[in-house]
Amino acid sequence: MDGSTTAASAKRAKAPKAKTGGKPIWPKIPADFVRAMLAGHSALGLAFAALIYLVCFSGSIAVFTYEFNRWEQPAGPVLYDAAPQAADAAFRAVLAKNPKAHDLFIRLPEPASPRLSVHGEDAKGGEHTYLFDASGRLAGEQNLPWSEFQAELHTVLHLPRAWGGFVVGLTGVALLSSLISGVLSHPRVFKDAFAFRWGGSKRLQEADLHNRISIWGLPFHLVVSLTGAFLGLTTIIVGVLALATFKGDTSKAYALFRGPTVADDPRPAARLIDIAGALESLKRQYPHARASYILVQHPGDAGQHASVNLVTEGRLSRGETVVVDGAGKRLGEVGYESGSVGVRVLGAVAPLHFGWFGGWPVKVAYFLLGLGLTTVTSSGVAIWLARRRDKGRPAPRWERVWIAFVWSQPVAYAASALVALVAPAPPVAVWGLVTLAASATTIAWTPAVISARLRLLSATLFAGVALVHIGLHGGRFADPVAWAVNLGFLAAALLIMGSVYLSRPKPTAS
Amino acid sequence: MSPLWSLALAPLPLTGVSLLKRAWNEPGPERPWRILGGWGLLAAAIAASVPLLGAVRGPAAMLTVASAVALPFVGAGVERRDARKKAARELAPEPSDRRRVVWRGWLRGFLAGPLAGVAALGCGLAVAICAPGQIQSRMVIGGLIVPFLWAGGMAWTLSDNRILRAFAVLAGVSVATLGAAFLKGAL
Numbered sequence: 158m159d160g161s162t163t164a165a166s167a168k169r170a171k172a173p174k175a176k177t178g179g180k181p182i183w184p185k186i187p188a189d190f191v192r193a194m195l196a197g198h199s200a201l202g203l204a205f206a207a208l209i210y211l212v213c214f215s216g217s218i219a220v221f222t223y224e225f226n227r228w229e230q231p232a233g234p235v236l237y238d239a240a241p242q243a244a245d246a247a248f249r250a251v252l253a254k255n256p257k258a259h260d261l262f263i264r265l266p267e268p269a270s271p272r273l274s275v276h277g278e279d280a281k282g283g284e285h286t287y288l289f290d291a292s293g294r295l296a297g298e299q300n301l302p303w304s305e306f307q308a309e310l311h312t313v314l315h316l317p318r319a320w321g322g323f324v325v326g327l328t329g330v331a332l333l334s335s336l337i338s339g340v341l342s343h344p345r346v347f348k349d350a351f352a353f354r355w356g357g358s359k360r361l362q363e364a365d366l367h368n369r370i371s372i373w374g375l376p377f378h379l380v381v382s383l384t385g386a387f388l389g390l391t392t393i394i395v396g397v398l399a400l401a402t403f404k405g406d407t408s409k410a411y412a413l414f415r416g417p418t419v420a421d422d423p424r425p426a427a428r429l430i431d432i433a434g435a436l437e438s439l440k441r442q443y444p445h446a447r448a449s450y451i452l453v454q455h456p457g458d459a460g461q462h463a464s465v466n467l468v469t470e471g472r473l474s475r476g477e478t479v480v481v482d483g484a485g486k487r488l489g490e491v492g493y494e495s496g497s498v499g500v501r502v503l504g505a506v507a508p509l510h511f512g513w514f515g516g517w518p519v520k521v522a523y524f525l526l527g528l529g530l531t532t533v534t535s536s537g538v539a540i541w542l543a544r545r546r547d548k549g550r551p552a553p554r555w556e557r558v559w560i561a562f563v564w565s566q567p568v569a570y571a572a573s574a575l576v577a578l579v580a581p582a583p584p585v586a587v588w589g590l591v592t593l594a595a596s597a598t599t600i601a602w603t604p605a606v607i608s609a610r611l612r613l614l615s616a617t618l619f620a621g622v623a624l625v626h627i628g629l630h631g632g633r634f635a636d637p638v639a640w641a642v643n644l645g646f647l648a649a650a651l652l653i654m655g656s657v658y659l660s661r662p663k664p665t666a667s
Numbered sequence: 668m669s670p671l672w673s674l675a676l677a678p679l680p681l682t683g684v685s686l687l688k689r690a691w692n693e694p695g696p697e698r699p700w701r702i703l704g705g706w707g708l709l710a711a712a713i714a715a716s717v718p719l720l721g722a723v724r725g726p727a728a729m730l731t732v733a734s735a736v737a738l739p740f741v742g743a744g745v746e747r748r749d750a751r752k753k754a755a756r757e758l759a760p761e762p763s764d765r766r767r768v769v770w771r772g773w774l775r776g777f778l779a780g781p782l783a784g785v786a787a788l789g790c791g792l793a794v795a796i797c798a799p800g801q802i803q804s805r806m807v808i809g810g811l812i813v814p815f816l817w818a819g820g821m822a823w824t825l826s827d828n829r830i831l832r833a834f835a836v837l838a839g840v841s842v843a844t845l846g847a848a849f850l851k852g853a854l
Binding site: 188189191192193194195196197198199200201204326329330331333334335336337338341342350351352353354355356357358369370373374375376377380382383386387390391393394395397398401402410413414471472473492496497498499500502503505509512514515516517518519521522523525526529544 | 670671673674677687688691692720721723724727728730731732733734735737738740741742744745746747748760761762763765775776779784788791792795796800801802803804805806807808809810811813814815817818819821822823824825826827828848849
């Protein structure tokens, strides 16, 4: 947060100004401390600006990952419930394709994702996810290139998983650090609570935008940055813990969070694990819970077992995971809802980070607050650039580069979605090329032109995505979410177009 | 129905923020009462969410909704200024003007990144290994404090003009915590 609204000139202070009156209730912070904090805040923000911007923008979009999954394959089958026998039939159908499958992941229909699917490997090691109807009959294969692209961009930036997770985690740490230094360098946090001035001084305008969104969204910003940093840094944290305590064997550290273990036994089992029986039995034992997914490991072996995730309404948790053996006997729980404080906290981290705990109202709030955080990042760099300009040291090249990068992302996302609808090109390649092309506009145009043209292009592409999607799939929409997502794309197009119209240069009276 | 409770409760933070906005706009005898009422309604929304949405899920959902509903109030109070008029000069606090010395920049980066990270990991390890309680709790709490302490160390190191002080503290914390963790060495 920038401190440029923290003190008005003596002249302004004497002027009758009712709006910002009243004694500050925040303790007075020494000016030197604020200046030092601002220096650190500024340095950190600049060093990580592009990464924070990318992670925040992609995270805002990733809130709707389930909805994008449904939009990308809207024909369904859409199921709001599936009988245990259907899950069992689906499991057996995929196992028949590859009897030597190491494990199979069965996802059951739930409100956010009304599909019955089974994920596993084929005989050649290729990974597939198959969709099933209400009776467990194979209905087709899942194909979600764009949804997967946008989710992976947020979680690992399409880098190798260990490195990508670390970079995203480190970005979360930098964001958290910026929040800490930003709050400490904002002594008039309450006095300026609603001050929002637009026009005139560019620096003041951006500072008001930056500070107001930062302060009012602070609980959300703290939660997503802390949980995001934790999720991203899990590998390194567990690695160091394992080094200190298990002679580097990370599997022993992870085993503490996997619940009851079943010894590996590759001998053939007398009979295949009965998924329907296990689900029915768990339904009796957990009458208020709903099974959301089942991971079946070593199916057909004597050591076969299943981890069944059970979601109970009203809990901030990924759900409890219950382990059952090959005979369907319940071995115990991992403890996400019943275990020690630590395991329960662990179970809450992912839903809290992605906003998947309170239905669509919370998702919409997460999306808006995520875009707010993206705006805060963008305005932070704009403040620095405006400050340089005010001091007579403008950086016109960086002004062009930053504005081009900021507006490259809506364009690149829309272009990758559009291409994914009509061609088998990998969305990450389209996104990368469009980001580069949009960033290259810095060579030719001024910041105002770059901003207006990239916004116009993104609005056109967003509208194009919705229209092409309706044209390709419109007649076969089994899932109503497809309409909602298309309406969202059209609304985004209209809003961006409106922003271009509102920010156009006004003709001056001659 | 459950997710819709957060929408049904939204009028509480909405009214709360509206009262705070009025208190901010109009200083007067009612101002303290409006501030009290505003924060009171925000607290009431969180309290009401507990039985309706769950003990942990409710407050989390309500804080999110409250943050989101506050922003339109900020936007509604926008004060338009004439872009052609030059704003009055402001005495806004400027960042400290530090001497630009290359080695100091690199050292500061090293302190904020790797060294603050090692110190934070050391603290996390010390909690995971030496603190009382169940193994899983110690590990998760130790793991969660790592990003928080790293961020705090980063903020402090980048802000503190006395770079050697930051170096000494971070190095000391790293040695003490990692030493304690590796000396004990078992969960």
